[in-house]
Structure formats: structure tokens, C-alpha cells
Amino acid sequence: MDQPRPSPADPRSDAAGTLADLDAIGRRADRAYRAPVTGAPLVGWGIAWAVGYPALGHLDLPWALVVGALATAVGLVATFAGREPGVSNPGAGRLRGAWFLVLAASPFLVQVVSPLEPWRLALFLGALWGVAMAIYAIMTADRALLAVSGGSVVLAAVVTVPEGISPLLVYGLGTGIALLVLGIVRATPVRSGR
Amino acid sequence: MTEPGPDRLHELPAEFADALRAPFDHLLTDPVRLRIQAALVALPAGGSMRFTTISRTLGISDGNLGSHLAVLAEVGYVDTEVTWRGKRRTTWYRVTEAGREAFERHVAALRGIVGPPV
Incomplete structure (x- = not known):
């Protein structure tokens, strides 16, 4: 049996409709804010992880380094070649500074834990950048990025345990695909209503 | 069923009663x-x-x-800032504290109409 439809003049359903519309607008504005940082850049870094880590684990020198450098270049281009964002965030400059700090600190931290096998060093750096992403996600209340980056840190540790798997292949594909999917979702424009 | 009047607001959950007291903002209607x-x-x-x-x-x-942004800026609900990149002019809009409070009051009033969650 059909339910009686509320009259358009019903103030309660009118108010409920307006609140639902405001929620949808809030989500679209939130997407507009997040897309420049976690849209195309995460697509680039997802490709970098998914291609670069398996290359480091399975190609011989110098090709492993060449492919790794190209994969990193894809991530950097996707991060810095985007169009001007439609939303400005007063904290963006400080966050960028924090990222540069993490990157600049990486060689020093590598020196602290050396000597390690190259594949362990690669996983160590991946986990370090995963922690940096997770901190960024907490600062910007980004739950999806927190789940992906936190998962990446855990995965970096887990792949070192079992015998008979390729740690860099599993870590690279696992983290890379997760970043790629999140980036594609964020980069996809949301249809505006009304 | 009797609708709760102002004298019976104390019988409602505090959050709902606050929402019913919240006035609409005439600009945001x-x-x-x-x-x-x-x-x-x-x-x-x-x-x-x-x-x-x-x-x-x-x-x-x-x-x-x-036209609507001009009205919101005039009453102080929205702030504007103009930036230049070469010859390209960009206008940015930001909600002010007064604008945020007015919006929250208005949304609270809307929630008051919808009623408490079942």
C-alpha cells in the first residue's frame, strides 16, 4: 500500500528537506577543500607506490632506481602541477613545511637505522611517510586518509613476517591501490544539486 | 494531543527545547x-x-x-579578499564569526521544527 505523501506545505518535511540539502552542500564544500590535496596528488602517489616498490624489489640495478625515480616524479608532478585550488586553507603553508621536514629528515633517519638490507630500508621509508600522512589526516580530520595511511604503516610491518612472499610487491600494491582508489574518489567531481 | 507551549518547554529534552527557542535569521530565510x-x-x-x-x-x-554574496557581505556574514596572480584577479569569500553564529542559530531553528530524533 502506498504511504501518504507529505504535503509540500508541511513545515516539518520542508525543514527536513532543507537540512538534508544543507548537509549535501557541506559534503560538496568539504570535497572541494580536500580534492586539491588528496585528489590528483593521491592518484599520483598511488601510481608511484604501486609501480615503484615492485620495481625496487624485482628489477636489477640501475633499472630499479630508474623506475623508482620515474614513479616518484609521477607523484611530485601530480602534487605540484594541479590547477589553482578553489578553496584556500590558512594552515596549508605550515602543513607543506611539515611535509618538507619529513622528506628532509628521511636520509638522516635512514642513516640512524643503517645498515639494513635495501628492501627493509624501502619499507622503513614507506612506513615513515605513512606516519606523516596519518598525522596530516588527524590534523585535517580526514578519516579515510587516516585509515589508508595507518593501514600502510601496519602493512609495512606485516609484510616482513611471512616467508615466501615478496614484501615490496605486496606493500607497494597494497598501499598504492588504496591511495589510488582514495585519490580517484576525491578527484571525481560531485554533482551539484538543485 | 496538546502542542507544548512556551510554559511547557521544560518538559522537553533540553537540546530540543533550546532549538525551539532559537529564532530564524531573516536574511537566511x-x-x-x-x-x-x-x-x-x-x-x-x-x-x-x-x-x-x-x-x-x-x-x-x-x-x-x-547579488546574494553582496547582501551577505554587507551585513557582515561574509568577508571578501581579493588576490592577484599576474593580471588575474581572484575574489575569495570567507564566513565571519557573526555569519557562522547566524547560520548555526538558523539551523537550530530548523531542527526545532523537524523535532527530536526518534
Whole structure:
């Protein structure tokens, strides 16, 4: 049996409709804010992880380094070649500074834990950048990025345990695909209503 | 069933009673202005949005958006900032504290109509 439809003049359903519309607008504005940082850049870094880590684990020198450098270049281009964002965030400059700090600190931290096998060093750096992403996600209340980056840190540790798997292949594909999917979702424009 | 009057508000849950007391903001009774405020309030504190991004987010024409933004800026609900990149001029819009409070009061009043969650 059909339910009686509320009259358009019903103030309660009118108010409920307006609140639902405001929620949808809030989500679209939130997407507009997040897309420049976690849209195309995460697509680039997802490709970098998914291609670069398996290359480091399975190609011989110098090709492993060449492919790794190209994969990193894809991530950097996707991060810095985007169009001007439609939303400005007063904290963006400080966050960028924090990222540069993490990157600049990486060689020093590598020196602290050396000597390690190259594949362990690669996983160590991946986990370090995963922690940096997770901190960024907490600062910007980004739950999806927190789940992906936190998962990446855990995965970096887990792949070192079992015998008979390729740690860099599993870590690279696992983290890379997760970043790629999140980036594609964020980069996809949301249809505006009304 | 008797509707709760002002003298019976104390019988309602405190949050619901507060919502019923909240007045509507007459400027935000216009749906376009309310939607503009919703987009700007959703940004992180201090964040601002370009004119074209607001227009795309809300799916409204530039002319319509421009006239309503002018009203919101005039009453102090929205702040504007102009930046230049070479010869290209960009206007950014940010919600003010007064604008955020007015929006929250208005939304509280709307929630008051809808009623408490079942």
C-alpha cells in the first residue's frame, strides 16, 4: 500500500528537506577543500607506490632506481602541477613545511637505522611517510586518509613476517591501490544539486 | 494531543527545547543565502572559497550568486579578499564569526521544527 505523501506545505518535511540539502552542500564544500590535496596528488602517489616498490624489489640495478625515480616524479608532478585550488586553507603553508621536514629528515633517519638490507630500508621509508600522512589526516580530520595511511604503516610491518612472499610487491600494491582508489574518489567531481 | 507551549518547554529534552527557542535569521530565510552560508561554514576555520567554486558547488548562476554574496557581505556574514596572480584577479569569500553564529542559530531553528530524533 502506498504511504501518504507529505504535503509540500508541511513545515516539518520542508525543514527536513532543507537540512538534508544543507548537509549535501557541506559534503560538496568539504570535497572541494580536500580534492586539491588528496585528489590528483593521491592518484599520483598511488601510481608511484604501486609501480615503484615492485620495481625496487624485482628489477636489477640501475633499472630499479630508474623506475623508482620515474614513479616518484609521477607523484611530485601530480602534487605540484594541479590547477589553482578553489578553496584556500590558512594552515596549508605550515602543513607543506611539515611535509618538507619529513622528506628532509628521511636520509638522516635512514642513516640512524643503517645498515639494513635495501628492501627493509624501502619499507622503513614507506612506513615513515605513512606516519606523516596519518598525522596530516588527524590534523585535517580526514578519516579515510587516516585509515589508508595507518593501514600502510601496519602493512609495512606485516609484510616482513611471512616467508615466501615478496614484501615490496605486496606493500607497494597494497598501499598504492588504496591511495589510488582514495585519490580517484576525491578527484571525481560531485554533482551539484538543485 | 496538546502542542507544548512556551510554559511547557521544560518538559522537553533540553537540546530540543533550546532549538525551539532559537529564532530564524531573516536574511537566511532566503534559500540561496542559506546554501551559500552552508558551503562556507563547512570549510575549516579561516578557510575561504573562490567565487567560481561556490557557484559550481551550489549549481547556481554567477549573477544570482553575486547579488546574494553582496547582501551577505554587507551585513557582515561574509568577508571578501581579493588576490592577484599576474593580471588575474581572484575574489575569495570567507564566513565571519557573526555569519557562522547566524547560520548555526538558523539551523537550530530548523531542527526545532523537524523535532527530536526518534
